[in-house]
Amino acid sequence: FQVGLLVSVKRFFLFLFEIRVKPDKSGVVTDGVKHSMNPFCEIAVEEAVKLKEKKLIKEVVAVSCGPQQAQETIRTALAMGADRGIHVQVAGKDYENLGPLQVSKIMAALAKKEEAQLVILGKQAIDDDCNQTGQMTAALLDWPQGTFASEVSFEGDKLKVVREIDGGLETITINTPAVVTADLRLNTPRYATLPNIMKAKKKKIAIMKPEDLGVDITSRVEVLRVDEPPQREAGVKVETVQDLVGKLKDSGLV
Amino acid sequence: CGKISRYIVVSRSHRCIRALQTRQTEHAVPQLYTALQRRACSSLSVPRITTHYTIHSRDKDPRWEGIEMERFADEADVVIVGGGPAGLSAAIRLKQLANEHEKELRVCLVEKASQIGAHTLSGACLEPSALNELFPDWKERGAPLNTEVTEDVFSILTEKHRIPVPMLPGLPMQNHGNYIVRLGNFVRWLGEQAEELGVELYPGYAASEVLFHEDGSVKGIATNDVGIAKDGSPKDVFERGMELHAKVTLFGEGCHGHLAKQLYKQFNLRENCEPQTYAIGLKELWMIDEKKWRPGRVEHSVGWPLNRNTYGGSFLYHLNEGEPLVALGFVIGLDYSNPYLSPFREFQRWKHHPFVAPTLEGGNRIAYGARALNEGGFQSIPKLTFPGGLLIGCSPGFMNVPKIKGTHTAMKSGMLAAEAIFPQVVAEELDSETAGLHIPEYAENLKNSWVWKELRAVRNIRPSFHNYFGLYGGMVYTGIFYWILRGKEPWTLKHCGTDADQLKPAKDCTPIDYPKPDGKISFDLLSSVALSGTNHEGDQPAHLTLRDDGVPVARNLGIYDGPEQRFCPAGVYEYVPLETGDGMRLQINAQNCVHCKTCDIKDPSQNINWVVPEGGGGPAYNGM
Numbered sequence: 001f002q003v004g005l006l007v008s009v010k011r012f013f014l015f016l017f018e019i020r021v022k023p024d025k026s027g028v029v030t031d032g033v034k035h036s037m038n039p040f041c042e043i044a045v046e047e048a049v050k051l052k053e054k055k056l057i058k059e060v061v062a063v064s065c066g067p068q069q070a071q072e073t074i075r076t077a078l079a080m081g082a083d084r085g086i087h088v089q090v091a092g093k094d095y096e097n098l099g100p101l102q103v104s105k106i107m108a109a110l111a112k113k114e115e116a117q118l119v120i121l122g123k124q125a126i127d128d129d130c131n132q133t134g135q136m137t138a139a140l141l142d143w144p145q146g147t148f149a150s151e152v153s154f155e156g157d158k159l160k161v162v163r164e165i166d167g168g169l170e171t172i173t174i175n176t177p178a179v180v181t182a183d184l185r186l187n188t189p190r191y192a193t194l195p196n197i198m199k200a201k202k203k204k205i206a207i208m209k210p211e212d213l214g215v216d217i218t219s220r221v222e223v224l225r226v227d228e229p230p231q232r233e234a235g236v237k238v239e240t241v242q243d244l245v246g247k248l249k250d251s252g253l254v
Numbered sequence: 255c256g257k258i259s260r261y262i263v264v265s266r267s268h269r270c271i272r273a274l275q276t277r278q279t280e281h282a283v284p285q286l287y288t289a290l291q292r293r294a295c296s297s298l299s300v301p302r303i304t305t306h307y308t309i310h311s312r313d314k315d316p317r318w319e320g321i322e323m324e325r326f327a328d329e330a331d332v333v334i335v336g337g338g339p340a341g342l343s344a345a346i347r348l349k350q351l352a353n354e355h356e357k358e359l360r361v362c363l364v365e366k367a368s369q370i371g372a373h374t375l376s377g378a379c380l381e382p383s384a385l386n387e388l389f390p391d392w393k394e395r396g397a398p399l400n401t402e403v404t405e406d407v408f409s410i411l412t413e414k415h416r417i418p419v420p421m422l423p424g425l426p427m428q429n430h431g432n433y434i435v436r437l438g439n440f441v442r443w444l445g446e447q448a449e450e451l452g453v454e455l456y457p458g459y460a461a462s463e464v465l466f467h468e469d470g471s472v473k474g475i476a477t478n479d480v481g482i483a484k485d486g487s488p489k490d491v492f493e494r495g496m497e498l499h500a501k502v503t504l505f506g507e508g509c510h511g512h513l514a515k516q517l518y519k520q521f522n523l524r525e526n527c528e529p530q531t532y533a534i535g536l537k538e539l540w541m542i543d544e545k546k547w548r549p550g551r552v553e554h555s556v557g558w559p560l561n562r563n564t565y566g567g568s569f570l571y572h573l574n575e576g577e578p579l580v581a582l583g584f585v586i587g588l589d590y591s592n593p594y595l596s597p598f599r600e601f602q603r604w605k606h607h608p609f610v611a612p613t614l615e616g617g618n619r620i621a622y623g624a625r626a627l628n629e630g631g632f633q634s635i636p637k638l639t640f641p642g643g644l645l646i647g648c649s650p651g652f653m654n655v656p657k658i659k660g661t662h663t664a665m666k667s668g669m670l671a672a673e674a675i676f677p678q679v680v681a682e683e684l685d686s687e688t689a690g691l692h693i694p695e696y697a698e699n700l701k702n703s704w705v706w707k708e709l710r711a712v713r714n715i716r717p718s719f720h721n722y723f724g725l726y727g728g729m730v731y732t733g734i735f736y737w738i739l740r741g742k743e744p745w746t747l748k749h750c751g752t753d754a755d756q757l758k759p760a761k762d763c764t765p766i767d768y769p770k771p772d773g774k775i776s777f778d779l780l781s782s783v784a785l786s787g788t789n790h791e792g793d794q795p796a797h798l799t800l801r802d803d804g805v806p807v808a809r810n811l812g813i814y815d816g817p818e819q820r821f822c823p824a825g826v827y828e829y830v831p832l833e834t835g836d837g838m839r840l841q842i843n844a845q846n847c848v849h850c851k852t853c854d855i856k857d858p859s860q861n862i863n864w865v866v867p868e869g870g871g872g873p874a875y876n877g878m
Contacts, residue, residue: 020620023577034369034787034874191480194364194459194496195326 005057006116007048007082008107009041009064011073012127021228027096028226037073040122042080044182046189047152048120049081056154057118059083063110065103067091071205078200079192085205086110090217097219099128102210104136109213111141116177118159123148123181134181144174147181300804301832301839305486306795308865317487325476325494330362330454331679333474333500335461335513337365338374339437339661340647340668341506342444343388347672349451357680361453362498364477366460366849368870370445373849375537375623375878376437376661377569377581379403379429379552383704384665389447397443401434401574404550409609411558416609424737426656426712429552434571436581436877437661460869464513464520465497471690472642474499475513480868484793501679502691503643504671506664509626510851511649512865521640529752530630530651531716533566534852536601536823537583537624537878538782542617549574554658559603562724564590565629565716568604569658570613580613581878585658587629587719588753588821588856592763596820597852598624599768602776606769614775622785623878624823626851628653628660632713633749638697642690646671652705656715656732663705670699711741720750757858760815779825787874788824788848790867796844797867798826798853805861806840814858816840821856824848848873 012035020029037045051057062077064070065088074085088106090098111119119141124131138145146152146161153160155173163170164183192200210217238244248254304310312318332348334341345361352359367373380399385392392399406429410417421428449455462478474497481492505514509532518524549572556567565587573579584601605614628634628651635652638645646667653660674696678685686692700706718731735743750756771777790797800806810816811829818827824846829838849872854864 031876033876034372036368188491190491191493193480193493194456194477195328197456197459198328 005048005051005060005118005120006107006111006114007041007044007060007062007077008103008119008121008133009045009062009073009077010038010122010125011035011064011066011070012038012125021226025225025227027223035069035072037076038122038125038127040124040126040182040184041077042122042189043184043186044120044122045077045080045082046187047149047180047182049190050187051118051152052081052083061086061114061116063088063107065090065098065106065210067095074205075197075200076192078203078205079196080190081196082203084203087205087207088213089207089209094217096223097221098217099219099221100130100132100136102215102217102219104133104140105215105217106210106213107133107137108140109215111137111177113213118176119143119179121179121181123183134179138179141177141179143177143179145179145181146172146174147179148183149180150183150185152180152186300807303803303806303840303842304796304800305484306797306799306865307482307486308863309799309801310486312486315486321488321492323494325497327497327499330360330474330498330500332359332361332502332504332675333498334361334363334504334506335475336506336508336511336647336649337363337367337370337445337455337457338441338506338508338647338664339444340649340664341365341504342370342441342448342668343384343665344504344506344646344668344672345448345453346388346444346451347669348676349448349453351672351676352680353451355680359676359680362500363448363453363455364459364461364475364498365455365457366866366869367872368458368874369442370455370457371438371440371442371877372457372874373872374438374441375535375625375873375875377535377537377571377583377658378435378437378661379432379571379659380435380437380440381432381657381659381662384662384669388665388669395443395447398439398575399433399435401550401572403429403432403434403552405548405552406430407551407553409553409555409557411555411604411607411609413558414608416555416607417557422737426654426715426732426736427554427658434550434552434573434581436573436575438875439877442877458870459496460866461513462495462866464503464516465499467642467689469688470641471688471692472503472517472640473690474503478866478869482794484795486795489793501684502675502693504668504675505643505645505649506647506668507649509628509648509651510855512854512863514645514649515854517640517643517645518636521637523637523640523645525637527636528630528633528749530628530634531749531753532588532626532852532855533585533629534588534597534821534823534850535583535585535625535627536598537581537622538619539621539878540580540582540614540617540619542578542580542613543615544578546613546615546617547578547580548572555609556725556729558607559600560586560725562726564592564595565719565725565728566600568610570610580617582610582614585627588626588852589750589756591756591758592766593757593760593814593817593858594763594765594820596766596768598779598782598820598823599766602771603769605775606772611775619777619785621876621878622782623873623875624786624848624850624852626855629655629716630749631655631716632709633717633746635709638700639692639694641688641692644671644675644693644696652709654708654712656712656736663708666703666705667700670703670705671696674699712736714741714743714745714747717747717749720747753855754858754860757814757817757856759813779823783824783846783848786824786848787876788846788872789874790845790847790871792845794868796842797865798842798844798847799863799865800840801861801863805859807838809859810857810861811838811840818853818857818862821852823850823852827853 062082151162461475477495647664652663719728721727
């Protein structure tokens with residue numbers, strides 16, 4: 001069963017870095033901060049490459065939307081085993097306003113254009129934690145979705161997905177073409193080793209703009225302000241239970 | 255022009271094993287057994303700390319049977335280890351020459367940081383001399399030299415007061431014409447220039463092994479293996495590093511590089527020079543109150559909180575990049591003798607001085623980091639070339655200590671290396687006795703350049719501190735012999751031996767009573783380490799390897815009260831009580847490491863061997 005597969009990758013700060021809010025409160029400082037691929041996107045790429053190695057997938061195409069540096073993220077995906085990349089150029093103010101709705105429109109357009117049978121994304125991005133792009137892409141394409149996947153396998157020409165849900169694990173079978181979003185326990189991503197990075201330089205990355213796909217990326221959301229979380233204040237120790245109840249009453253909690 | 259070819263490199267490659275064996279035997283401290291021998295012949299149980307394969311070879315390890323150890327190999331013309339000022343300048347100069355002469359040249363540069371500039375830390379006041387030679391049009395190209403020095407202040411601090419010292423023209427610390435830079439940003443800019451010229455940059459890949467030809471000359475390097483678990487066994491994602499072969503390999507690892515350490519032994523490069531001496535530099539970046547901000551102001555101090563026999567001092571630079579940012583830090587010579595001294599806490603304590611604290615009040619600390627730096631200067635420069643390779647930058651060590659500047663000389667050494675090797679690597683016929691090219695012309699060119707003259711003129715200033723009057727004797731010497739006589743005196747003073755040998759036993763020294771951090775100006779160690787952004791993949795063997803796991807408790811703790819707990823600026827080393835109750839053990843928190851190399855330098859037992867962890871790990875400095 002040979003299908004083509006689109007995997008979407010997003011680039012953001014390395015997850016351990018200390019974030020600083022810009023002095024004008026319009027966003028966070030991005031200058032010079034170490035960027036890398038979103039951890040869930042890495043898992044998505046790994047799953048795509050694994051499916052290709054099992055010969056269930058014909059071709060893996062890695063897609064990223066963003067400025068010039070997004071190509072580094074695509075190269076990492078190529079080094080992990082993707083066959084070719086697509087870079088949808090969005091820069092500057094447009095990139096700051098690029099949200100899940102716009103990205104999912106782009107992904108939907110690309111899925112149709114490339115005649116992909118499977119679209120895999122990370123379940124959410126660590127900058128906005130939206131957890132929306134995969135679901136919106138499925139809706140725009142009117143395709144079934146298997147989100148929070150912790151296991152993916154083919155059963156004939158249907159897809160069996162084990163999903164991690166609040167109550168435990170849910171196993172569903174969906175038709176292809178479909179959208180899958182990767183959760184943490186789906187796999188352990190491989191390292192992008194140096195020989196593969198070197199080979200990845202020879203793989204093609206097609207560059208296009210959202211207009212080429214007929215997608216309008218104007219945002220319907222405006223960020224008014226970004227604030228740091230309030231400083232954690234020291235706790236107060238009380239001697240007796242009566243004191244505790246008294247304090248709770250004073251602060252109107254009881 | 256690099257062809258990808260598959261070589262089968264047998265894991266029991268003689269040249270790699272030879273290098274490993276040479277290093278291990280020459281480092282074995284005579285009276286101590288290796289951990290393996292000890293387990294066999296003694297019933298004393300020492301908790302196993304080190305699991306790295308450089309100490310416990312994989313050849314006889316049953317967990318590694320059947321694991322594919324073949325390495326992919328690729329050829330370049332020149333391979334450069336280290337993406338700092340020296341390495342990048344060498345790469346840029348090579349490509350400039352290649353373009354001038356219309357020759358093809360494949361230059362590959364490997365760097366252990368995940369991006370170029372992420373492991374760079376320096377004050378820094380940059381003297382633009384080397385940059386003017388490399389890129390005369392650096393301003394148009396947008397080099398981040400935005401802050402010209404406008405004020406230069408030097409003080410001797412006492413506990414509560416300050417004695418101003420006039421900055422007379424001609425004194426080495428005088429900074430007229432220099433720029434305050436965020437060196438990490440400058441290095442990143444150099445990286446961009448290098449990429450534009452066609453240099454292949456590979457950040458995130460650490461050179462972990464030197465490769466040798468059959469005739470003993472250097473063949474290239476191999477990058478680190480990935481996917482080894484904390485206990486030393488292979489994981490599912492295990493993959494061998496890659497080999498990069500070159501006609502000549504440049505080693506620009508910065509101060510106390512781990513591959514350079516091997517090369518010194520392998521090629522006996524240090525037989526005619528003094529041992530290198532070092533200092534540790536700790537640095538913070540602060541966003542201060544705008545009212546206190548004086549862009550272009552450079553402040554240096556000596557004296558308090560150090561006593562007159564401990565070399566060191568502070569710097570505080572006001573940057574001018576649109577926001578009220580200051581870079582400040584403290585440098586302490588690692589030849590200090592009191593094992594109770596904690597460089598980190600001296601730094602924190604200094605910030606409370608009445609001359610310094612007002613600048614920081616109301617401000618916010620946004621970054622922290624630390625790195626060792628060279629102080630040996632002229633007397634400690636080793637032999638620089640060997641068959642197949644050469645050393646550039648702070649690795650051999652070209653820092654001008656009284657000026658506290660090493661970037662311009664590092665860059666120039668890289669450029670001179672490039673100019674010396676270029677004619678030979680592009681030659682149609684390789685004219686060499688050894689398979690790896692030997693380029694002694696580099697050392698000759700360096701001796702004829704301004705780098706040599708500059709270092710020679712200041713060679714006696716640092717050693718002049720080794721007198722009864724310590725700091726004050728040194729300053730008097732500098733005043734007479736450098737300022738007036740320009741370093742032309744015919745004698746050359748010696749250093750006192752290695753830094754590791756300078757520690758006195760704990761019983762002969764008094765513990766220092768450091769004040770508690772107040773959380774506003776001074777801080778504790780762990781919150782500082784968090785600001786460095788350092789991290790490593792947790793499931794890998796600790797890269798701070800011990801030749802003998804028993805030595806830390808027996809010797810370092812027993813005689814010196816565990817100085818590594820105090821000199822490590824990242825809290826890597828901790829002595830914790832044994833679970834059984836009696837006795838202590840050494841705990842190595844390798845994930846905290848900021849790659850400063852101080853432990854490898856200052857360990858009085860010279861038992862700690864810093865090796866490179868998986869590439870991409872380490873601090874995440876942003877414009878430090």
